[in-house]
Amino acid sequence: MSAKSSDSDPRPAPPAVRGAVVWPSLLIVLALTVAFAAGLHAPAWAQYLPFAASLVLFGLPHGAVDHLVPSRFSGRKADGRGILAVVLLYIFLSGLCLILWFVAPAIAFALFICVTVFHWGAGELHAALFFGPDGLGGLGPTGRVFLVLLRGGIPMLVPLLFFPDAYEGVAADAAGLFGPGAAPSWAFGPAFRLAAGAALSVVALVLVSRAVRDGVARRAVFPPLALETLLLFAFFAVVPPILAVGLYFTIWHAPRHIARLVLLDPGASTDFLAGRPGRAVSRFAKDAAPLTGLALALLAGLYFAVPRAAQDPGSLLALYLVLVSALTLPHASLVAYMDLRQGVWKRSLPPAGAGHGPVT
Numbered sequence: 001m002s003a004k005s006s007d008s009d010p011r012p013a014p015p016a017v018r019g020a021v022v023w024p025s026l027l028i029v030l031a032l033t034v035a036f037a038a039g040l041h042a043p044a045w046a047q048y049l050p051f052a053a054s055l056v057l058f059g060l061p062h063g064a065v066d067h068l069v070p071s072r073f074s075g076r077k078a079d080g081r082g083i084l085a086v087v088l089l090y091i092f093l094s095g096l097c098l099i100l101w102f103v104a105p106a107i108a109f110a111l112f113i114c115v116t117v118f119h120w121g122a123g124e125l126h127a128a129l130f131f132g133p134d135g136l137g138g139l140g141p142t143g144r145v146f147l148v149l150l151r152g153g154i155p156m157l158v159p160l161l162f163f164p165d166a167y168e169g170v171a172a173d174a175a176g177l178f179g180p181g182a183a184p185s186w187a188f189g190p191a192f193r194l195a196a197g198a199a200l201s202v203v204a205l206v207l208v209s210r211a212v213r214d215g216v217a218r219r220a221v222f223p224p225l226a227l228e229t230l231l232l233f234a235f236f237a238v239v240p241p242i243l244a245v246g247l248y249f250t251i252w253h254a255p256r257h258i259a260r261l262v263l264l265d266p267g268a269s270t271d272f273l274a275g276r277p278g279r280a281v282s283r284f285a286k287d288a289a290p291l292t293g294l295a296l297a298l299l300a301g302l303y304f305a306v307p308r309a310a311q312d313p314g315s316l317l318a319l320y321l322v323l324v325s326a327l328t329l330p331h332a333s334l335v336a337y338m339d340l341r342q343g344v345w346k347r348s349l350p351p352a353g354a355g356h357g358p359v360t
């Protein structure tokens with residue numbers, strides 16, 4: 001048996017993950033929220049830094065071990081059939097997504113936002129298991145769907161409410177790579193934003209009512225989850241969106257997923273749980289390096305393939321977002337498969353270690 005579980009402490013992973021991943025990202029987000037609420041201004045170039053860092057740090061690499069997930073589940077070393085299945089999934093879904101960008105860029109952008117809501121929200125649903133010994137036990141499937149919608153909706157909709165011009169600028173840059181006739185302007189006007197804000201509020205209300213009904217509101221997990229949600233709302237309401245979304249991707253979503261992957265890898269999880277997070281991360285980095293390199297090569301190829309690529313920071317970010325959108329569709333599907341395998345949607349607690357270690 002690996003270090004993932006023992007009889008006396010059946011679920012040792014969450015405290016380790018909280019210390020190494022959850023707390024640092026919370027503190028950075030809190031500090032920046034306070035600083036920007038107090039009037040800090042970031043120069044335009046600095047706002048691109050997190051996305052630039054994410055090319056090699058956490059962001060892009062967090063999906064670059066997807067091909068190893070099937071073999072991690074089956075407890076084998078790299079397994080040819082599993083790798084082939086993931087490669088085919090990527091070629092098919094990424095290909096479809098890229099075709100959509102060429103033929104209908106505004107629709108591709110809208111689809112990207114929706115997929116991100118689902119994928120980042122599902123990441124948060126899984127991460128809620130890191131919060132306490134009882135995880136989300138008790139919250140039913142409807143409550144979980146609303147948790148996904150709320151936590152995925154915050155990074156994608158709060159910037160639209162508070163920074164519509166910057167949002168429209170990113171959409172226009174992305175769609176503009178493929179030709180004139182950018183995103184429709186009604187999507188950034190007051191009526192649509194009011195509707196989006198109302199929808200997010202209704203989602204929050206339904207979630208709280210479900211949490212009360214299912215008894216989750218009385219559990220230890222509820223106060224930290226609620227505070228974290230309010231903090232993220234404030235963060236996206238005050239921090240300029242390219243900086244805020246880039247940071248969320250790089251220091252929040254990706255590290256939480258990497259922690260999950262580390263716990264699926266017997267060697268890395270032994271290191272991690274024995275207090276050697278550096279060694280665990282370097283094992284992950286070694287696994288992720290080849291496909292991160294391939295993704296960077298694809299980005300360079302995309303630069304020559306899109307009709308209107310340019311070298312200003314806005315266009316380069318837009319190009320990166322097109323790549324990320326193409327990779328996110330298969331990545332989100334694979335992570336959804338991991339969620340099903342690890343019992344993230346089950347009302348009752350997964351057995352000791354499941355959800356935090358390999359399911360055997």
Ligand SMILES: CC1=C(/C=C/C(C)=C/C=C/C(C)=C/C=O)C(C)(C)CCC1
Pocket residue numbers: 112113115116119155156159166167170171241242245246249253321324328
């Ligand atoms: C940059 C940016 C935006 C979109 C970012 C998106 C959609 C990122 C998705 C990243 C993913 C899915 C990473 C993989 O896990 C918005 C919201 C338009 C607002 C302005 C800044």
Ligand SMILES: [Fe+2]
Pocket residue numbers: 062063119123253257331
């Ligand atoms: Fe992800």
